[in-house]
Amino acid sequence: MTPSSLKAPTLAIADLTLGFRSWRGYAQVLHGISLDIKPGERVALVGESGSGKSVTARIVLGLLQQLKTARISGRVEFEGHDLEAIHPAERHRLRGTAMSMIFQDPTSSLNPVFTIGVQFHEVLKRADANLTYEAAADRAAAILAEVSIPDADRVLSAYPFQLSGGMNQRVMIAMALANEPKLLIADEPGTALDVTVQAQTLHLMRQLVEDHGTAVLFISHNLGVVREFADRVYVIYKGRIVETGPTEAIFADPRHPYTRVLMEAVPRITGGGIPEIEEDAAGFGDPLVVHEEAVR
Amino acid sequence: MNASLLSLENVTKRFGAGAQQVLAVDRVSLELMAGECLAIVGESGSGKSTIANMVLGIYPPSEGIIRFHGEELPARRQLRHRQLIQLVQQNPLSALNPRRSIGASMRLALDVHRIGPASSRRARVSELLEEVGLPADFADRMPASLSGGQRQRVAIARALACQSRVLVLDEPTSALDVLVQARVLRLLGELRPKRDLSYIFITHDLSVVRNIADRVAVFEKGRLVELADTATIFDHPGHPYTRSLISAVPVITDDELSLRGRLAREPEHEH
Numbered sequence: 197m198t199p200s201s202l203k204a205p206t207l208a209i210a211d212l213t214l215g216f217r218s219w220r221g222y223a224q225v226l227h228g229i230s231l232d233i234k235p236g237e238r239v240a241l242v243g244e245s246g247s248g249k250s251v252t253a254r255i256v257l258g259l260l261q262q263l264k265t266a267r268i269s270g271r272v273e274f275e276g277h278d279l280e281a282i283h284p285a286e287r288h289r290l291r292g293t294a295m296s297m298i299f300q301d302p303t304s305s306l307n308p309v310f311t312i313g314v315q316f317h318e319v320l321k322r323a324d325a326n327l328t329y330e331a332a333a334d335r336a337a338a339i340l341a342e343v344s345i346p347d348a349d350r351v352l353s354a355y356p357f358q359l360s361g362g363m364n365q366r367v368m369i370a371m372a373l374a375n376e377p378k379l380l381i382a383d384e385p386g387t388a389l390d391v392t393v394q395a396q397t398l399h400l401m402r403q404l405v406e407d408h409g410t411a412v413l414f415i416s417h418n419l420g421v422v423r424e425f426a427d428r429v430y431v432i433y434k435g436r437i438v439e440t441g442p443t444e445a446i447f448a449d450p451r452h453p454y455t456r457v458l459m460e461a462v463p464r465i466t467g468g469g470i471p472e473i474e475e476d477a478a479g480f481g482d483p484l485v486v487h488e489e490a491v492r
Numbered sequence: 493m494n495a496s497l498l499s500l501e502n503v504t505k506r507f508g509a510g511a512q513q514v515l516a517v518d519r520v521s522l523e524l525m526a527g528e529c530l531a532i533v534g535e536s537g538s539g540k541s542t543i544a545n546m547v548l549g550i551y552p553p554s555e556g557i558i559r560f561h562g563e564e565l566p567a568r569r570q571l572r573h574r575q576l577i578q579l580v581q582q583n584p585l586s587a588l589n590p591r592r593s594i595g596a597s598m599r600l601a602l603d604v605h606r607i608g609p610a611s612s613r614r615a616r617v618s619e620l621l622e623e624v625g626l627p628a629d630f631a632d633r634m635p636a637s638l639s640g641g642q643r644q645r646v647a648i649a650r651a652l653a654c655q656s657r658v659l660v661l662d663e664p665t666s667a668l669d670v671l672v673q674a675r676v677l678r679l680l681g682e683l684r685p686k687r688d689l690s691y692i693f694i695t696h697d698l699s700v701v702r703n704i705a706d707r708v709a710v711f712e713k714g715r716l717v718e719l720a721d722t723a724t725i726f727d728h729p730g731h732p733y734t735r736s737l738i739s740a741v742p743v744i745t746d747d748e749l750s751l752r753g754r755l756a757r758e759p760e761h762e763h
Contacts, residue, residue: 244669245640361536390535391696395740405692417669420699420742447744459744460672463699465726466747470677 204276206379206411207256212270214251214260214435225251226435228270233379236409238402240426242416242442244458248435249415253381256413257297258287275378292322292381296372298401300384302364312367313352316374323375339370342374342407343400360395369401373408380405383415398425419462423447431455433480441487449487453479497690498524498547498577498658503556505542505714514540518714519556524658529684529691531701531722533737534711540694543711544660547692548579575605578651582663584643588635592622594646595631601653620649631736643670645679652687662694677704698741702726710734729755 214226226248233239240248256261256272258279272279279287299305309313317329327335334469337348343366345351356364365386372380385401388393402425405412416422422429422443429446429453431439436442439452450456457480460471505517517539524530532540546553552567559565565573581587588597595617602613618628624645635643644664651659661680665673681704683689693705701708701722708725710718710733718731729735739752 244671296523365621391698391740392535392736395742419670419744423744424742458670461701462744463669463674463677463697464745464748465699465702465738465741465743466727466745466751467702467723470674470681472678473671475675 201462204273205232206237206275207231207413208237208271208273209256210271210273212252212272213257213268214248214255215267218268222267222300224435229432229435229437231430231437231440233411233413235378235411236426238405238412238420238427240414240416240417240429241432242422242429243432244417246434247432249417249432250383252432253297253383253413253415256379256381257291257295289322292319293375294377295379295381296377297374297381297383298368298372298385300386301366301388302383303356303361303388305368306364308356310409311353311355312359316352316371319371319374326464335374336370339374342373342404343367343370345370360393360449361389362397365393365397366400369397369404370390371408373404376408377410379411379413381413381415385414386421387416387418394421401425419447419459431458437484438480438482439487441485442489445487451487452485453482455485467479495526496523497526497528498541499559500547500553501557501559503546503553503558503623504544505539505551510542512622516714517546517553520714520716522709522716522719524690524692525706527684527688527690528707529693529696529705531693531705532711533695533698533701533708533739535696537713538711539714540711541662542714544579544662544692544694546672547658548577548660549573571605575654576656577658577660578654578656579660579662580644580647580651580664581588583667584640584647585635587647588643590635592635594633594635594638597635597639598631598650598653601650605686607653607655609729616653619631620653621646623652623683624649625675639672640668641676644668644672644676647656648676648683657688658690658692659690659754660694663696664693665700666695666697680704698726698738699743710737726751728758 208411209229209231212226212229214221215224229252241252255268260266261268282375313333317332319337320327320332334354336352340348340351345366351359386397398421414426426443429440429443430437431452433454437457439446450459457473461473463470497582500520500522501516504522507514507516532543545551546558549565549569557564560576598617598620599613602608602616608616611715617631621628621630626642626645665676668676677700695701705722707721709716710731712733718734725734726738729738734753738755743749743752
């Protein structure tokens with residue numbers, strides 16, 4: 197590893213724009229997004245539906261580039277390498293190995309016709325093509341133990357529909373981290389789960405990425421979950437980043453009008469009623485607010 | 493808010509038979525007071541949707557009685573019973589017929605229940621739309637051209653059209669963004685006294701419950717484990733399951749964090 201790649205952020209996105217061309221005309225979705233994630237850092241991208249958070253993740257994974265109607269510009273660098281400049285085959289190799297993803301609904305992202313063991317084998321073969329099923333099962337058992345699944349044999353021989361949603365989510369987390377990725381993209385993980393299960397899996401995921409030093413791009417609409425998981429936050433509104441900074445700073449002192457309204461709208465378990473939210477979006481187009489990084 | 497409007501007496505619901513039998517609701521007794529917002533909370537499999545379906549008359553209880561104003565509701569409901577209790581679902585897109593305009597969907601409710609003279613129903617639809625904060629010309633639009641929040645307002649307007657007394661709100665805002673959620677919850681809060689409604693608010697989101705419900709019924713695996721007014725449930729939860737539910741809520745302020753911390757330390761209460 198060269199010194200320059202040691203210093204490089206795990207993910208650096210600069211001035212990313214995205215638009216879709218259709219028979220209706222052109223729809224601009226991202227208006228120049230810039231964000232970066234340092235090695236081992238947990239960064240949240242928080243916004244409402246349609247704000248552009250999921251498409252950002254899909255561009256990082258290289259999934260939207262294949263779409264003929266998508267117009268993308270800007271730069272996405274992974275560990276110092278421009279992802280547009282590398283060969284598609286090499287880019288394909290990165291997915292599932294150096295970068296992996298966890299989706300919202302674990303049960304529908306697992307293949308219903310294969311057992312967990314077979315799917316784990318597939319995942320591990322991404323990094324080591326000659327791995328046998330038995331060797332993969334051993335590796336899988338070790339990783340499943342890390343996500344608090346002790347009876348790995350039962351789980352590996354089960355189909356996804358035979359396991360609970362929380363169990364499937366843990367399996368997904370285990371699979372996503374199986375190849376020791378440098379970057380994990382988690383798109384609304386646990387939203388489809390019960391609150392207590394969501395809290396457990398989130399806690400588990402946090403511990404695991406901390407132990408493995410994995411950088412995480414955490415996509416969510418839930419500010420409470422973001423506060424509990426992320427080191428740093430980017431708030432996105434209609435394809436623009438409106439506020440960014442360390443999690444504590446943003447939650448202690450939200451400065452952008454949109455961030456303020458967003459936080460005000462979250463019902464509190466301490467009560468206080470449902471706030472009145474104005475329909476007009478005055479100030480939501482204000483320029484980006486950056487909170488300085490605390491000196492450590 | 494003192495007279496009992498709707499009551500469940502020792503209601504049990506079983507599905508299936510023999511070894512496959514599932515006990516979805518286990519001997520639940522519960523009262524909804526007139527004008528009240530009663531929250532039913534619990535996780536998946538707790539039986540909260542089964543309770544809602546029995547209240548709506550979609551299926552009868554296996555055992556027990558459901559009464560409205562003291563009158564026992566029959567297993568097969570009559571039109572007048574169905575009119576009294578209306579449902580607002582989680583996903584308004586699936587609740588609205590995609591091939592029917594908003595106005596036609598709402599008109600159907602008025603026609604079925606023969607509310608007002610036929611000649612005035614078109615105007616009634618406009619009034620109802622305005623009552624939930626939508627422009628009257630939305631009557632000509634199709635569900636697909638509306639946002640999630642607008643569709644949920646239409647679903648609420650349609651429930652109001654029937655001049656119902658009880659709304660069963662089944663996760664009415666969990667598919668909505670937080671800003672839209674706040675607006676829809678405020679609308680529901682305003683309509684309740686104005687329309688003399690009572691709500692059965694089914695949800696897993698305790699932070700919403702805290703701010704909208706008068707009383708909370710906590711369900712675990714088909715059993716009612718705790719029932720108390722909202723402040724008591726949150727300040728001094730008695731059942732360990734209630735505590736675990738509150739402690740799992742992701743929160744954003746320091747006050748909320750300290751409440752969760754206090755619940756984790758405090759001994760359990762009985763009430």
